[in-house]
Amino acid sequence: MARMGSEARAAARVLALAPRAKKDAALLSMADAVERQMPAILAANAQDMEAARAAGTAPALIDRLFLDEKRVAGIVDGIRQVAALPDPVGAVRAEWTRPNGLRFERVATPIGVIGMIYESRPGVTADAGALTLKSGNAVILRGGSESFRTSTTIHAALVEGLVAAGLPAASIAMVPTRDRAAVGEMLTGLGGDVDVIVPRGGKSLIARVQAEARVPVFAHLDANNHIYVHGPCDLDMARTVLMNAKLRRTGVCGAAESLLVDRALAGTHLAPLLTMLLDAGCAVRGDDAASAVDARVTPAVEEDYATEFLDAIIAVKVVDGLAAAMEHIARYGSQHTDAILTDDDAAAERFLREVDSAIVVHNASTQFADGGEFGFGAEIGIATGRMHARGPVGLEQLTTFKYQLRGTGQTRP
């Protein structure tokens, strides 16, 4: 592992100075290699699937593991899309000149070496490899043991593409063993050779990474997102947005998990909104006011308000206005994504200002919590930490910066 770290660090120095054309050429070669290696990737995946089934792996995990030609084509496409994105490195994020004529620029530079720890989805191998390469960073990948054969085969194709473009093979490294000790070593930062850890996977993985990491982590543990409906509020708009936020996809981190309704709207909005959700097959766990609306509503216990269901279940509460809603969100939320639906712009502005979440939304679906929807092109995850990257982690968030000062002989008085 130590050698892998120092090789990744050396590769990172090369990548940091690689021109865009070279990085894009490598990305296109990587995509071609994955496409060419599709038979080997599918064969490896069949082996992983067989082993997973034999081990009695849960169907949801099996589905994440599974690849077919269409999914591999999606992986190839994803790499090509990253090639087409602008290079984040070298972007001038701020510039100014001081009265003494000294010019200052804050310029984006790569972070260095990213440690990526993930589970199940073998496609993350390619996503992470592509995004880190484009942002000029080296990456050390540590995939899940259940997808190890598939990820290794995809990784081999990525390295083929790197080498074809004349970039170091160590730019995208993959931990070769299946033992868990490697994760522990990565979390300590490999003696300074890992700058940040990006975990992707279940809660137990994220919790372990957050508890043990000695280097920064870009992640979110929970996404218990709220929709608060405040009066006055157009009912049709609320219906459309709530439906999308809760049920478009229930397993994504942008899904709404709790609905808060202003008591002033309890008579007009609560029944139609809950009926809509119930009719669409969503289980509703509500307080007394919500339970009174429909016999299908089951009573909520406190834990429901703290739960990220990631399923067609929603917790509902009637609250005494904006302040009570914000208090509830501060208490039970995850500082991920919270939305207010209202025609009252002043209330909305207060919500956007006061709710301390990475993403706050007025009159739109919480499912916009996604780097692609932000216009970032692609994302490696969503972070709820307060430092460096908050919200979607795209190419820009995978860079840091330096200050370039240009003078004509200035000295400090």
Place this chain on the structure above:
Amino acid sequence: MARMGSEARAAARVLALAPRAKKDAALLSMADAVERQMPAILAANAQDMEAARAAGTAPALIDRLFLDEKRVAGIVDGIRQVAALPDPVGAVRAEWTRPNGLRFERVATPIGVIGMIYESRPGVTADAGALTLKSGNAVILRGGSESFRTSTTIHAALVEGLVAAGLPAASIAMVPTRDRAAVGEMLTGLGGDVDVIVPRGGKSLIARVQAEARVPVFAHLDANNHIYVHGPCDLDMARTVLMNAKLRRTGVCGAAESLLVDRALAGTHLAPLLTMLLDAGCAVRGDDAASAVDARVTPAVEEDYATEFLDAIIAVKVVDGLAAAMEHIARYGSQHTDAILTDDDAAAERFLREVDSAIVVHNASTQFADGGEFGFGAEIGIATGRMHARGPVGLEQLTTFKYQLRGTGQTRP
């Protein structure tokens, strides 16, 4: 300590939403209170000085500890200057609209609770209190035991100002004991109630903080800054800048510690530059080429090139051009501040791009490595880490951000 942490967190929630006028009123009250308490502060300082002298403290540390009316007036002035700076909270750092009409803003928000661990200089109490308050953060201060009486008296004045302006006393907390256990507790983040640690002090303090902290740290351990003189280069400009970079003040982190001279300039520039430094009282430790110039040059050993002297001493080496200079800097530097002096703009641009330091400079003094000189108004320190804050840590660097999305009922397809 745990109670102090939770009270600081509660205060941070209030500060995060405090309008500029309220924060500025508190700052002005704080300045007035420090001014009013000057006799008590000077009396406390006299006690600290007496104890430090009795303990045989080194003269340099004694000087850092010492306050007189002029220095206290400087502290008061510093707080008033922070009040006059723009509020960093709420600044829109980026904004864009997506094709679906959804508007995105990235808005600066406070980080939360800052842990400030410092030594000797009691004035840091006020600097840190003022900067964290202005940026909407709560702070937990842990000053050096040698300045404890002085810092406590200054802290009491700051709290007086906070309370007068109606802000929570816990906004600026001070660890009441002198025992070192408190530092360890702060470094673990007080159970989530400290978001970032900012240490100010000697190398042993910084090294301990960097080794033990479980939360992000804004700091630099070393500042082994280089001046590289590359041909062609105007000799007068090089003379002026080098003199300033090395000798304006030798104890600041922006001071130059090593001089590299392009071999092409060895015949024309080396002797005049070294003679100038030697005549000004600077000790020169040089390689063979440098030693040949003047009998006063002493031979450099390898460790000299790795040393931050913080004194009138410089290590000198003749190198074979730009690439060799950059290799030397990568090997011995601290990624703090490095400068190239040259009339060759292409070489300078390559240096600015390729040298991986927080601050890279063309034709100006390294002593511009300072938040005030950057135009940040004030700084709490300079960081060489790669995350969040790099270079001077001013008000903007004491904030993070959130995304505010404003829609008209948009849903995700």
